[in-house]
Every structure is written in C-alpha cells, then in structure tokens.
Amino acid sequence: MGVVTADPLQPDRAHPERPRARVVATLLDWYDEFARDLPWRRAEATPWGVMVSEFMLQQTPVNRVLGPWHEWLARWPTPAALAADPAAEAVRAWGRLGYPRRAQRLHAAATAIVTEHAGVVPDTVAQLKALPGVGDYTAAAIASFGFGRREPVVDTNVRRVLQRLEDPSGERPPSVADRALALAWLPDDATTAARWAAASMEFGALVCTARAPRCDDGCPVAAQCAWNLAGRPEPAVAPRRPQDWHGTDRQCRGVLLAELRHHHDGRTRAQLLARWHDATQAERCLASLLEDGLARESGSVITL
Numbered sequence: 001m002g003v004v005t006a007d008p009l010q011p012d013r014a015h016p017e018r019p020r021a022r023v024v025a026t027l028l029d030w031y032d033e034f035a036r037d038l039p040w041r042r043a044e045a046t047p048w049g050v051m052v053s054e055f056m057l058q059q060t061p062v063n064r065v066l067g068p069w070h071e072w073l074a075r076w077p078t079p080a081a082l083a084a085d086p087a088a089e090a091v092r093a094w095g096r097l098g099y100p101r102r103a104q105r106l107h108a109a110a111t112a113i114v115t116e117h118a119g120v121v122p123d124t125v126a127q128l129k130a131l132p133g134v135g136d137y138t139a140a141a142i143a144s145f146g147f148g149r150r151e152p153v154v155d156t157n158v159r160r161v162l163q164r165l166e167d168p169s170g171e172r173p174p175s176v177a178d179r180a181l182a183l184a185w186l187p188d189d190a191t192t193a194a195r196w197a198a199a200s201m202e203f204g205a206l207v208c209t210a211r212a213p214r215c216d217d218g219c220p221v222a223a224q225c226a227w228n229l230a231g232r233p234e235p236a237v238a239p240r241r242p243q244d245w246h247g248t249d250r251q252c253r254g255v256l257l258a259e260l261r262h263h264h265d266g267r268t269r270a271q272l273l274a275r276w277h278d279a280t281q282a283e284r285c286l287a288s289l290l291e292d293g294l295a296r297e298s299g300s301v302i303t304l
Helices: 020-034 047-056 062-075 079-083 087-094 101-117 125-129 136-147 156-166 177-185 190-206 249-262 269-273 279-292
Strands: 296-298 301-303
Touching (some): 020 177, 020 190, 047 101, 062 087, 079 101, 087 101, 125 136, 136 190, 156 177, 156 190, 249 279, 269 279
Antiparallel strands (some): 296 301
C-alpha cells in the first residue's frame, strides 16, 4: 500500500496556512517589496510599450532589453509611428537583440493595428492573437500587463513556480494543462490577477530559478512548496544543454545582418560573404535571410 501524503496547498486543520490564496497573498507582498523597477511595468507605460517589451523579451534577458526598449519607444511611441517606416528600419533598430524576425513581426503587427484597429492596440486576447507574431503567451501578457485583464500568463518562470508548488517532483512536463493550473491559481479580481501574473513571473526569475533556487534564503513560501518539502528532488531527465552559439548559422546570420545595418546603402554579395570565414555557410545563411525577407537583393546590391 502506497504512502498517502497531504497536499501542501489544500487547507487542513493542522496547516491552515496552506491554501493557494495564502500563497498568492504572500507572493504579492514579496513582489511589492522586491520587484525590479522595469519601465514597462510603471503606471505610465502604454499597452504599446508593454507589447514592445514582450516582443523584445522573447528569449532575451531583461538587461539587454532595457536600452533598446527606451530607444524604440522614443523613436516609435505608437504603432502608427512604426508602421509609417519601412520594416527594414525596424530590423536595423533591433540591433543585437537577436532573432531579428521578431522585429519584422512587430512591424507587421503595428501595421495590422493601424489598418484594423485604428492605431490602437486591441485589448482582448482573441484580437491580439490575430496580430502577426502574437501567440497565446504574448496575447495573454499584453492583455494582463497592458490592460489589467484577468488572464493566465504562463511563461517558463511561471510554469516552474506553479509546478514546484503543486508537484513534489517539480517536473511536470509542459502541456495544455498549464493553462488550467494557472487558472486555478488566478485571483478572481482582475487587478489582483494582473499583479499576480507579474509577481509569479518575477518570483520565478529572481528566487525560484531553474538552476539555483533560493529556497533557504529568499523564498517566503518554502513551507508551502511541495517540491521543497519533498527534498527538492533532481529531475529524472537531465535538462538539455543549450547549443553552442559560436560557429552556428544563427551567429553567421547575425554577422551578415550587422554588416547590412552598418551600411545603409547596402553591400555587394562578395563584400557581405567576406564577413564570414566559411563561404558555404555564409551563402546558405544569406539565402535564408533573403528567403525570410530580412534582406533584399536588388541588382548587385543587398540591403535590409
């Protein structure tokens, strides 16, 4: 007969502190005290500013986004301002943020906002998901952070926090069930729900991290965490090692795009390919940039 363990998040007489609502309240208090002062979280941030931040933060650390975000909003404070410029200017301004197709998609989304929503960022998940480059997570994040809507916002950090709180193994695989779990934790009040979305994300980024969680010196809910109470077991499957960036097609594409960004009048194919040590790889990466629409070839000149 297996051992039956109590659910640390369900109320019981011995542990009245364990309901989800108490954990939520504790982490909201933590967020009020320890959250980073990020410009897209401030009261004066516009939904467009929130949208720009969400595009920039995809697979890019916060510290690399701060400068470009300010520069972007100073140059293009509204979707209409961005849509009025060519997409190549968006790619050029993206600089070293990586994954430049995000700039292309953000420009396309701005154009759609102008043509379909009179230049105003839509405030529902359904309308946001209809925009180019906006998926489930980004739509929920813009609706929550930009408009204060009650939406489950599930990124890698939130998923990890909720999994550890609920699951002693701390390694439930990502699935559509993540949304149901996030909804179970979501406060009923829209304003509180929006704060909780930000708080759970920030907590996962600063305390409940993947590699070095601060269970002993920074976690205010360690006593309610199923994974912590189970002894913080190692995952059964080791996490994948990230691919080395050096020498990859991604690095090569970045070098070619950087060359085009610095030469507004364009470069010849020979000049561009000379920027990379492997001619075959450079040809392949240039072909992919042209196919993706991130570069254009006109006669003997290649430009953004």
